[in-house]
Amino acid sequence: MLHELVLRNGRIHTMDGNGTVVSSVSIEGGRFAALGGDVQPRGPDARVIDLQGRTVIPGLIDNHIHFLRTGLLPGHDMRLLETSFSIDEALSVIRDRAGKVPDGELLSAIGGIHPGQFAERRYPTMGELNDAAPRHPVYLSISNWGPGATNVLAKSLLEDLGVPVGDDGTVAKGQDTVAAWEALSQRHSYEDTLRQTASQMDHALSMGLTNLFDMGGTIPAGGWLDPATGYNAILDLMREGRVPMRMRVYLPVLDKDASLPDLMSRLDYTFNEFGNDVLRIAGIGEWLIPNKLQREQPLPELYADSVRAVAERGWVYKQHLISLAEQREHLRVWEEVNRSVPIADLHWSMDHCYGIDAETIDRAIDLGVGISSHSSPYLEGTLKPPGNPPFRMILDSGIQVGGGSDGARISVMNPWVMFYYAVTGRNHAGELINPDQTVTREEILQIWTRPQGWFCKEERNMGGIAVGKFGDLAVLSADYFDEAAVSDDQIRKITSVMTIVGGRVVHNSGELGDHALEALPAC
Known part of the structure; x- marks a missing residue:
C-alpha cells in the first residue's frame, strides 16, 4: 500500500x-x-x-557536522543549554533534565556551550548546580579543553577518578579537562552510546534538522571517533529501525606514510556512495592527511598523491580549510591534479574557509568546486585571524555554496543559532565579530536547504520542496520570515513543532494534535 500524507492550511x-x-x-x-x-x-x-496556519520549511540539512561522536559524550547530554542565555534558563534546563534521568546518573554539557552566552557571563555556581540537580552529578565544559564547572556530586565523582577539581567546582582548562573527559569516557558503555546517539537524533529532529552530513572525528579526547568501530552504533540503530532521519557519512583519512595505507584501504574496500535513502556513504573528508601535515607550506607530496587517488576513483571530497594560506595551498594541489584528472564533476568542496578572499573564490569557481560555509565562529570566534566566513562575498560570487555548523563540540548543533550568527554577525556573547558579511534570513535558510544535495551528488533527491524530492519538512514554532514578530535574538529560540522525513511524522511536540510518530521504512 502506498504511504500518503497530505499537509494542508499552512504557509x-x-x-x-x-x-x-x-x-x-x-x-x-x-x-x-x-x-x-x-x-x-x-x-x-x-x-x-491540518497545519493550522503554521510556517513550514524544507527539512534542514547540515552539510558539515561531527554528529556521530556526540554518541560518545559521557552521561546524559543537555543539548538545550545551547539556547539558554541566562543562569535561570540554564538551571531550568538542568532541573528538567534531572527530572527525566535516574538518580545518580551524570548530566553533562561537553561542547556546544560557553559561559559567555549567559547574561551573567559565567557558569552556574556549584551551589546553583547543587540546587538544580541535588541527586545527579552535573558537569559543564567548553568543548574538551575547558574550563568546566561541576556540582558537588560531579566534583566528588571526578576526584574519585583522579581528576583535580577546584574547591568551587572548577575543572581547569587544558590537561585537567582532558583528564576529566578520559576518566568519564571509561564509564561510558556501548549501550550508553546507543542511547546517546538516539537521543541526539531526537533533539536534531526537534530543531527541524532532517539530514546530517557526518564528518567523523579525528581529534583526541572529546573529538575521536574510531574509524574501525565508531560507526557501529548508527549501523545497529539502523538495523533496529531506530534511525528517524537521514545521514550522509564522509570518511576521514589520516595517512602519514607515502604508501597511503589508510586511504587505499578505504578506496579499495569501501563501496563508493553505498547505502540507502536514510544512511549512505557520501565521500571522503574532512581530512586526507593529519591536521598538522595539512597545514604545512608547501604541502607534503603524499597529499598530492592522495588527492590524485581520490579523483581517479571518482569520490566526493570535502576538505577542512581554515586559514587563507591553507586554502591557497590546497587549491594549488587541486589545480595540479586537475590538469590530468578533471575534478569539476566530482562535487568537491572547501569547508569552513574563514577569511577567504575573492581571488581564491575565483580559483575555486574555475575548478568547479564548491564552498561549505559554516557558522561555527559563533561560539568562540573573534575579529582576529583566521577571521569569520565572508557569507556576503561568497554568496555574491555565484560559487556553489552550502551551509553547516561544524557542531557539536567546538560549535553548537542548533541550526537556528547558526542562522542568528549569519544574519547578525554576532557571537554567543552578542559581540559583532563578522561585520559587513551578514546575509538575509532567507539567504542563510536557502543555503541550508536547496543546494545541499550538490555536495553529495543528490541534487535530484534533497534540498527544497519540489515534486520528486524527499518528503522532508519542518513545521516551525514561529514565523521565521516575519521580522516584526520574530526578532533577530528570537531566531535562536525557534524549534520545530512537527518534523517529517520521507512523509513520516518523526517528531511531534503535540501543538498540532496527537499525531503518532512513525518509523522510516526498512531498506
Missing part, C-alpha cells in the same frame, strides 16, 4: 529560489507528489494533517 516555503509559498502538499512513497493551494488526498488511507 509552506518551498525555497525554490523564486519565493514560492503554497498552502498544501502531498507526499507519496516518501517523496513530494503535489504542491499547491488545495491538494487533495488520492487514496482512502491517506493521513491528513
Whole structure:
C-alpha cells in the first residue's frame, strides 16, 4: 500500500529560489507528489494533517557536522543549554533534565556551550548546580579543553577518578579537562552510546534538522571517533529501525606514510556512495592527511598523491580549510591534479574557509568546486585571524555554496543559532565579530536547504520542496520570515513543532494534535 500524507492550511516555503509559498502538499512513497493551494488526498488511507496556519520549511540539512561522536559524550547530554542565555534558563534546563534521568546518573554539557552566552557571563555556581540537580552529578565544559564547572556530586565523582577539581567546582582548562573527559569516557558503555546517539537524533529532529552530513572525528579526547568501530552504533540503530532521519557519512583519512595505507584501504574496500535513502556513504573528508601535515607550506607530496587517488576513483571530497594560506595551498594541489584528472564533476568542496578572499573564490569557481560555509565562529570566534566566513562575498560570487555548523563540540548543533550568527554577525556573547558579511534570513535558510544535495551528488533527491524530492519538512514554532514578530535574538529560540522525513511524522511536540510518530521504512 502506498504511504500518503497530505499537509494542508499552512504557509509552506518551498525555497525554490523564486519565493514560492503554497498552502498544501502531498507526499507519496516518501517523496513530494503535489504542491499547491488545495491538494487533495488520492487514496482512502491517506493521513491528513491540518497545519493550522503554521510556517513550514524544507527539512534542514547540515552539510558539515561531527554528529556521530556526540554518541560518545559521557552521561546524559543537555543539548538545550545551547539556547539558554541566562543562569535561570540554564538551571531550568538542568532541573528538567534531572527530572527525566535516574538518580545518580551524570548530566553533562561537553561542547556546544560557553559561559559567555549567559547574561551573567559565567557558569552556574556549584551551589546553583547543587540546587538544580541535588541527586545527579552535573558537569559543564567548553568543548574538551575547558574550563568546566561541576556540582558537588560531579566534583566528588571526578576526584574519585583522579581528576583535580577546584574547591568551587572548577575543572581547569587544558590537561585537567582532558583528564576529566578520559576518566568519564571509561564509564561510558556501548549501550550508553546507543542511547546517546538516539537521543541526539531526537533533539536534531526537534530543531527541524532532517539530514546530517557526518564528518567523523579525528581529534583526541572529546573529538575521536574510531574509524574501525565508531560507526557501529548508527549501523545497529539502523538495523533496529531506530534511525528517524537521514545521514550522509564522509570518511576521514589520516595517512602519514607515502604508501597511503589508510586511504587505499578505504578506496579499495569501501563501496563508493553505498547505502540507502536514510544512511549512505557520501565521500571522503574532512581530512586526507593529519591536521598538522595539512597545514604545512608547501604541502607534503603524499597529499598530492592522495588527492590524485581520490579523483581517479571518482569520490566526493570535502576538505577542512581554515586559514587563507591553507586554502591557497590546497587549491594549488587541486589545480595540479586537475590538469590530468578533471575534478569539476566530482562535487568537491572547501569547508569552513574563514577569511577567504575573492581571488581564491575565483580559483575555486574555475575548478568547479564548491564552498561549505559554516557558522561555527559563533561560539568562540573573534575579529582576529583566521577571521569569520565572508557569507556576503561568497554568496555574491555565484560559487556553489552550502551551509553547516561544524557542531557539536567546538560549535553548537542548533541550526537556528547558526542562522542568528549569519544574519547578525554576532557571537554567543552578542559581540559583532563578522561585520559587513551578514546575509538575509532567507539567504542563510536557502543555503541550508536547496543546494545541499550538490555536495553529495543528490541534487535530484534533497534540498527544497519540489515534486520528486524527499518528503522532508519542518513545521516551525514561529514565523521565521516575519521580522516584526520574530526578532533577530528570537531566531535562536525557534524549534520545530512537527518534523517529517520521507512523509513520516518523526517528531511531534503535540501543538498540532496527537499525531503518532512513525518509523522510516526498512531498506
